Amino acid sequence: MNNTLLLLEDDLQLSDTVKQFLELKGYEVYCAYDGLQAQEIVYETHIDLMLLDVKVPYLNGFEFLKSLRKEGKEIAAIFITSLNSVEDVEKGFAAGCDDYIRKPFALKELLVRIESLLKRSYGTHDGQITLGQGLVFDTKELILLQGTQRIPLKTKELKLLSLFLQHPNELLSYELISETLWNYDESPSSGSLRTYIKTIRAAIGKEKIETVKNMGYRFVAQ
Secondary structure (H helix, E strand, O other): OOOEEEEEOOOHHHHHHHHHHHHHOOOEEEEEOOHHHHHHHHHHOOOOEEEEOOOOOOOOHHHHHHHHHHOOOOOEEEEEEOOOOHHHHHHHHHHOOOEEEEOOOOHHHHHHHHHHHHOOOOOEEOOEEEEEOOEEEEOOOOEEEEOOEEEOOOHHHHHHHHHHHHOOOOEEEHHHHHHHHOOOOOOOOHHHHHHHHHHHHHHHOHHHEEEEOOOEEEEOOO
16 A cells, blocks of 8 residues: 655645655655645545645644644654744744755655655664664664663764664665754764764674765665
8 A cells, every 4th residue: 555645735836746756656645735625634534644835824834733743643744845944943843743854855855755754663663673683773762772781872873873774775875864964054074974884883783884885875684
């Protein structure tokens, strides 16, 4: 069964473009052009993930998602919006979103973010991923454990490890990794990235992280 997506976007041309692209990738897409339409769709249809513009008629994206979260609906949600200040991003996450993409955006990036969220439960048991040799990654707390002992990793190292585990055996480009690890007001550092990779390899095994020359890295899952 195909994953079902809700697309809340009042720009008809953009809505149609995104819908066609995602349908070609095998998703079933329900389109809403205002917040009230979006509410109707969520109540009447099973939705796996929501793509939400903010500035839409009747009920804006922030308020729409807030109302769903108050009702206990935990459907994954990505804001897609031209609002790009730090305050807007904070509002988005405060409303309960899982990710936030600024317009204009690449359709391929949108697809990667969707797949990342939908794969979040890959190989997990109660939010834990077993890596072998007594290693367990807790996806809820973002911590790496060796038995009951916590392995000290920095925040960006944990985010990077989480990204690898969401995309087992997939090539992750330098670009995607940089977008995940560094905020838009930070400068990505290739030197820092190499250090993070070295630290993760030391923690989980050198053979687990494969370097793909001039392209990126791959987490090798058993």
